[in-house]
Amino acid sequence: MLRAEGVVVSYGRQRVLGGVGIEVSPGQVTGLAGPSGCGKSTLARVLAMLLKPAAGRLTVDGVDVRRWRHRVPRELRGQVALIFQQPRLAVDPRFTLLDVIAEPLRAAHRSIEHARELAEEMGLTPELLSRRPHEVSDGQLQRACVARSLTLRPRYVICDEMTTMLDASTQAHLVARLEAYRLESGAGVLAITHDDELLIRWTGPSGGSIRHLSEMAPAA
Amino acid sequence: MATGVAGGLTRSRRRFPRGAAVTLVLLLLAVVLVPLFARLDQQLVDLHAASLPPSLRHPFGTDEVGRDVLLRAVYGLRVSVLVGLAAAVVSVTIGTLAGLAAGAAGGTLDRLIMRIVDGFNSVPHLLFGIFIVALFTPSTTAVVVSVALTHWMTAARIVRSEVLTLRARPFVDAAISGGSRRLRIVRRHFLPHLIPHIMLAAVLMIPHAIWHETALSFLGLGLPAHLASLGNMINDGARSLLAGNWWASLFPGLFIFLPTLAISALAQYWRDRSNPRWRSELQL
Ligand SMILES: Nc1ncnc2c1ncn2[C@@H]1O[C@H](COP(=O)(O)OP(=O)(O)OP(=O)(O)O)[C@@H](O)[C@H]1O
Ligand SMILES: [Mg+2]
Numbered sequence: 001m002l003r004a005e006g007v008v009v010s011y012g013r014q015r016v017l018g019g020v021g022i023e024v025s026p027g028q029v030t031g032l033a034g035p036s037g038c039g040k041s042t043l044a045r046v047l048a049m050l051l052k053p054a055a056g057r058l059t060v061d062g063v064d065v066r067r068w069r070h071r072v073p074r075e076l077r078g079q080v081a082l083i084f085q086q087p088r089l090a091v092d093p094r095f096t097l098l099d100v101i102a103e104p105l106r107a108a109h110r111s112i113e114h115a116r117e118l119a120e121e122m123g124l125t126p127e128l129l130s131r132r133p134h135e136v137s138d139g140q141l142q143r144a145c146v147a148r149s150l151t152l153r154p155r156y157v158i159c160d161e162m163t164t165m166l167d168a169s170t171q172a173h174l175v176a177r178l179e180a181y182r183l184e185s186g187a188g189v190l191a192i193t194h195d196d197e198l199l200i201r202w203t204g205p206s207g208g209s210i211r212h213l214s215e216m217a218p219a220a
Numbered sequence: 221m222a223t224g225v226a227g228g229l230t231r232s233r234r235r236f237p238r239g240a241a242v243t244l245v246l247l248l249l250a251v252v253l254v255p256l257f258a259r260l261d262q263q264l265v266d267l268h269a270a271s272l273p274p275s276l277r278h279p280f281g282t283d284e285v286g287r288d289v290l291l292r293a294v295y296g297l298r299v300s301v302l303v304g305l306a307a308a309v310v311s312v313t314i315g316t317l318a319g320l321a322a323g324a325a326g327g328t329l330d331r332l333i334m335r336i337v338d339g340f341n342s343v344p345h346l347l348f349g350i351f352i353v354a355l356f357t358p359s360t361t362a363v364v365v366s367v368a369l370t371h372w373m374t375a376a377r378i379v380r381s382e383v384l385t386l387r388a389r390p391f392v393d394a395a396i397s398g399g400s401r402r403l404r405i406v407r408r409h410f411l412p413h414l415i416p417h418i419m420l421a422a423v424l425m426i427p428h429a430i431w432h433e434t435a436l437s438f439l440g441l442g443l444p445a446h447l448a449s450l451g452n453m454i455n456d457g458a459r460s461l462l463a464g465n466w467w468a469s470l471f472p473g474l475f476i477f478l479p480t481l482a483i484s485a486l487a488q489y490w491r492d493r494s495n496p497r498w499r500s501e502l503q504l
Binding site: 082090 | 395396397398404412
């Protein structure tokens with residue numbers, strides 16, 4: 001279980017999350033909805049251990065997260081993957097797509113063969129893998145980001161509006177790929193999106209619940 | 221300067237400064253080729269030919285002991301450029317390391333390093349440079365050290381502020397999430413982005429370092445007097461200026477002035493081209 005309790009985050013004086021909690025169960029797709037600007041991406045960053053909340057608790061399979069960002073032990077960091085809302089910003093513009101996907105493996109001094117396999121499953125040809133981000137479409141870039149998120153075989157995958165800017169067939173392909181990973185590995189998925197229809201379709205098969213962020217905040 | 225006019229036009233359409241490039245190439249060719257083909261010895265003292273005005277045989281005239289000013293200016297430029305290059309490399313290296321450490325570590329280390337930068341900045345450069353050279357006997361190393369120690373702060377500030385903006389970019393979050401340690405993030409993500417800035421800082425530092433070397437040598441605190449550096453030449457030439465020998469200091473002066481302007485013009489052109497909007501075009 002990936003569990004956050006009582007998470008409080010403020011940017012300067014603006015309180016974005018006021019004591020929010022959420023649970024993501026292994027093997028299930030949990031949905032997270034909410035109006036724009038309500039703090040979904042902020043909560044996603046907390047869950048991925050990238051943003052230290054002012055208060056609250058985060059546990060990953062019962063392990064308490066006490067440190068944040070690069071101070072989190074690498075093993076633990078690898079347990080939770082985050083797919084970012086805007087793929088353009090989430091990749092180093094100087095990297096090729098192969099570098100993007102292989103970086104987590106290289107950082108762990110492991111063979112990058114797995115990166116090529118994942119890329120192929122995502123429908124990225126070797127020719128595309130040698131291109132830089134500005135030479136590929138948003139959809140192709142997001143495919144690379146999904147492949148990257150799976151290289152370390154995470155226990156939980158957080159998809160932050162992964163498909164907002166993409167066409168229907170790419171969206172379907174990315175969701176199908178993550179579903180295949182979930183079924184094969186038993187990982188938990190947190191699907192964040194505005195798109196209610198997609199949310200119902202995505203969470204349905206695993207019987208996961210849908211949460212609305214505005215409902216989660218306790219009356220302050 | 222020409223930048224005033226060009227800056228008023230659209231920044232993105234600045235034309236390549238051809239004159240500057242030609243000047244720089246000619247000077248570099250002179251520095252490399254003249255010593256190879258010179259019929260004259262730059263150290264040759266010929267008192268019969270002392271203080272001759274510019275002529276065909278001596279295009280820049282001769283100094284008060286009869287040495288050919290053109291030849292010595294070319295040698296002087298070579299010494300000054302080498303010293304300037306070394307000082308620029310050393311100062312930008314120190315500045316980059318300090319800026320990286322401050323920006324990437326943050327917190328106490330950041331505050332400490334920036335305090336030191338402010339401290340160094342609060343002392344007048346030339347005064348501090350003079351103080352450092354005074355600790356050593358006049359030598360090339362002393363000049364390089366003195367220029368480097370007084371000029372690393374600019375690079376440190378540039379690098380630190382770049383690192384602070386880089387740190388906040390989502391791809392750094394993605395790298396952390398992917399298990400990269402801090403040093404790896406510096407090496408894989410920060411340094412490659414910083415290199416254009418670092419190179420630019422280094423190139424802009426070269427003329428600056430040359431001027432410092434010249435100033436120190438002019439004050440008699442720089443390079444050993446027998447070395448034909450531009451500063452030493454102007455210093456020597458200034459003595460015979462009252463006797464009407466304008467050429468002995470004017471030409472070495474031009475040899476500082478022209479490359480300085482040329483390098484600045486080229487560096488500014490480069491900076492505009494590597495503006496973020498142009499990055500993808502340049503594939504940096
Ligand atoms: N780095 C930041 N600095 C200051 N304020 C921020 C920062 N990031 C987000 N915010 C603010 O926090 C609030 C929540 O932002 P967040 O991105 O989490 O919302 P969101 O629910 O993901 O929105 P969207 O659906 O548009 O993606 C917004 O009001 C936003 O302006
Ligand atoms: Mg968002």
